[in-house]
Amino acid sequence: MTYSGGDTTLFESISNDIAEKGYSIRPYALPEDLTRLLLNHLIELPTEKFKRAGIGRAKDHMINDFIRTDEISWIARNNEASCAWINWTESLQAYLNRRLFLGLFSFESHFAHYAKGDFYKKHKDAFKGEGNRVLSVVVYLNQHWSADDGGELVIYDKNSRGSTVIDNSKITVLPSYGTIVVFLSEEFPHEVLPAKRDRYSIAGWFRLNNSIDNNIDPPS
Numbered sequence: 001m002t003y004s005g006g007d008t009t010l011f012e013s014i015s016n017d018i019a020e021k022g023y024s025i026r027p028y029a030l031p032e033d034l035t036r037l038l039l040n041h042l043i044e045l046p047t048e049k050f051k052r053a054g055i056g057r058a059k060d061h062m063i064n065d066f067i068r069t070d071e072i073s074w075i076a077r078n079n080e081a082s083c084a085w086i087n088w089t090e091s092l093q094a095y096l097n098r099r100l101f102l103g104l105f106s107f108e109s110h111f112a113h114y115a116k117g118d119f120y121k122k123h124k125d126a127f128k129g130e131g132n133r134v135l136s137v138v139v140y141l142n143q144h145w146s147a148d149d150g151g152e153l154v155i156y157d158k159n160s161r162g163s164t165v166i167d168n169s170k171i172t173v174l175p176s177y178g179t180i181v182v183f184l185s186e187e188f189p190h191e192v193l194p195a196k197r198d199r200y201s202i203a204g205w206f207r208l209n210n211s212i213d214n215n216i217d218p219p220s
Ligand SMILES: O=C(O)CCC(=O)C(=O)O
Pocket: 112, 120, 125, 138, 152, 153, 175, 190, 191, 192, 201, 203
């Protein structure tokens, strides 16, 4: 599956949103064939492929039941659905680099499963100055999600003002089938409210090439 031309309008909308406000929420926007392929793949994934998600990286990695309780499975190019997904993210990356000069260099992503009661408390995906994750992407694979099912993504936008109503700075997203959320990783704290039924998603991050710090040439 390739996405050479068909997604240009979508990529343009995402790009404009990012330039304007730093995030983009596009309900039901992931191409239907790709969404279905990913959901079918996810349903067939044996449960042992999913591991409790941790917080922090490498040696600081730990599991913390107070912060997040979901299970994840990292995505690699080893099946049709994952290849189609990575191809799509590569097209998005190329588009955003062309339009916004973001210098996105690499991408990593995982499937996530939040069982009933699972959550991910308020956090940021990256911290300023660490030069790691630049742009977060989340897509949802849940058919017929309703407001009663919980599991909303809440994004905190410190820049949204114009009212004294405190809730104005919160953006709530239902994890509905094919909905795409993209945001600048360092800018937006966010959380996943407890899901009341199984909730499936993909979360991914575009990174900069920080090989200058490490004195390593980028892989060719
Ligand atoms: O699933 C979501 O809505 C967001 C997940 C998330 O914030 C993360 O995995 O870092």
